[in-house]
Amino acid sequence: MGNLLYLGWMDIFYAIIQIFLGLWWLWLPVFLAVLFIELWVNYLKEKAIKKINWLLLEVKISRDIEKTPKAMEQIFSGFYAILTKIKFFGKYWFGRAQPWLSLEIAGIDGSVYFFIRTPERFRNLVEAQIHAQYPSAEISEVLDSFQNS
Known part of the structure; x- marks a missing residue:
């Protein structure tokens, strides 16, 4: 069977x-x-x-600032402004992709560093969003050791 x-x-x-x-x-x-x-x-x-021309920005915020997580949430909401609608022709003919940026926290020699890797054209947006919530923040461009890799 x-x-x-x-x-x-x-x-x-x-x-x-x-x-x-x-x-x-x-x-x-x-x-x-x-x-x-x-x-x-x-x-x-x-x-x-x-x-894409990438920038690596180091953000230094003083330790004595007392802000709620809402401040950082507002920064993330501001970064939403880079969102663009990719049309059919742009995607399949020019290869356009959704732009992005990267927020990184690194521990180097016992110190904590905060970096933002962003396309060069969004530098003003990134700086404006951070300074809007943290006016005393220092933002400087640093050497990106992974730029050509």
């Missing part, structure tokens, strides 16, 4: 494989087109990302 059930499933599986292979001319071009489009968009994005 178990043998008959096994043969039935094998026949069904074999029939499905035969149909799939018999219709290769239908699904293979669609598969290759989707694959090509994905590879093309990734190529264009990589090319566009390499053109």
